[in-house]
Amino acid sequence: MDHLGDTIIRIGPALVIVMVVLAGVAVAVNVAASSGHGRETVIAVIRAVVQLSALAAILAVVIRNLGLSILFAAVMAVAAAATSASRLTGGHLRKSTSPLRTVALCLLPVALPTAVIMAAVVAAGVVPASGIAIIPTAGIMFSSAMTATSLAGKHSHDELAHRYGEVEAALSLGFLPRDARLALIKPAAATALIPGIDQTRSVGLVGIPGAFVGMVLGGASTTAAAIMQLFVLIALLAVSAIAVLVTTEMVSRELL
Incomplete structure (x- = not known):
């Protein structure tokens, strides 16, 4: 067993049982509460198992x-855009709208900010031009932009409806x-920025982020880990802000 992995969590049969029980709790609570997300929770867990297993093999x-x-980062970008597109097409878009067109449009708020920022920080020498640095850094940014796009788009469409x-x-x-639509949806779309802002303002007080823990377990100093985590959090704020701005503009123009 990897001694670093064993430091934070013990891998074995007990862990498998705990994860199955926790997944069951999540599904049971959602069903009992009639949240409408019971089946979606099951699918999410199954997908996570399959995707993380595949990720481990592919990244090697x-x-x-x-x-x-x-190329792998590009695949992540398309997957993130597809996830946001599926969230935004949940009854809001016209039936005649092409799903592929929606995915392509979602690439603008989801992928473009990350691509620009990653290119800049790699060119500046802040992030090494290597897969071990680019893939996780870009992945975190894609994920943040995806969440911001999904929330901003959904909240905007809800307001319009x-x-x-x-x-x-x-x-x-x-x-x-x-202009009429933009004035209405701006405040609602801006709420998509709250999770990232709260995460940044409470970092180190409410929780210790994964990038920090990962670097420390990998042997880096706590100072280096803190600086890296600060960079990630600030980059996520920038990516999310751009994603919300672009999404809001596209919804106001009825592109999304």
């Missing part, structure tokens, strides 16, 4: 090659369609 190969690492009369009123006053 691609992480040693820069070209393959960049519940308060469309206000949009009509603004149009009657001479507002352009884009």
